[in-house]
Amino acid sequence: MPLSDPGRRELLHLRDIQLRGWQREDGLFDIEAHLLDRKAYDFENDDRGVMKAGEPLHGMWIRLTIRDDMEIVACEASSDHTPYALCPGAAPNFARLAGLRIGPGFNRAVNERVGGVLGCTHLREVLAQMATVAFQTLYPIRARKEREEAARIAAAGGTPPQRKPALLGTCIAYAPDSPVTLARWPWLRSA
Template identity: 35%
Template sequence: MALPPAAPQRQLKHRRSIDVAVYARGDGLWEVDARLTDVKTRDYPLAGSVRLAGEPVHDMTLRLVVNEQLDILEAGAITEGMPYPGHCDAHGHAYARLVGLNLFKNFRQAVKERLGGIQGCTHLTEMTQVLPTAVIQAFAGEVLDTQESGAAASDNPPFQLDRCHALRSDGEAVRLFYPRWYRPPAGPVISVDDPERVTP
């Protein structure tokens, strides 16, 4: 696998950054801070004025408080950089509607129902879609048992199995690292590199 080659003369015009930080609070709860910024490398006419190069077009933060069962207990958002001041930041407490959702149970669909379209901010709502896997990463090895040794003591496989192509229960990675949970392929396996090629 390789990236398409970068053009030697390419010029950066825009950068969107999404940063997700997850903090243990020490009281059994966790805080999730997700921040999105959009920055252009040129002066940019916007809403009757000019946004200078390097000055964020968007700068917004969403914070969740979650428990170890991935339930959202508190939620809110703030928009500090925006195209339309007084309008973009007028979503009020819309993101409090995330309270009561669970990051691991139909979260993405529930967010669209509660905050899709004109109910929220396009960018904040889109950013929520990366939060389940980010929090799972933070919980891995601390809240969630990801090791064969821990799962061996129970009848439940490590939570990450069968959630991606690399960790499918009939795959080589599971055979090597989680042998208790390995299940031989039921039929021919289609090669990832060549969908036309079937291996026995």
């Protein structure tokens, strides 16, 4: 369903962000983002002179290589287009994210390693979205492993642990009492 009619307006700024999750042959996963900013009008830039409408102001790439436990093995960033000549100097600092785990406290940890003058605002902002893509990319793989482990425990005569689902309470569909939640995790009815 589209949004309501906004009325007459003029486009000023375009930001396109592409996010992709990949499984690699070596068992690791790549989460990649490409950010592209453009203006819909000509303007003067201190470093680049006259910027024509549609010309990229920002054109940046970032890749997180992660394990299935969400630990970052490597991070690589690059900038094709920046408003200032010195901006690409921030890209190598993003390698400092190696060793972080995507999960609670991730954004804070990112800011500790590449916040402020150590990094780039645009690349830091897209990292939060990349964390979500990492969860979406790995969810079926991690869920399969949990099911296999539960089946192995049950086959050995044990009772698989019933951990509180990480998704519980994160949105309307996963409210503790929603029909989606209760159908997916029926054991929560008695918890």
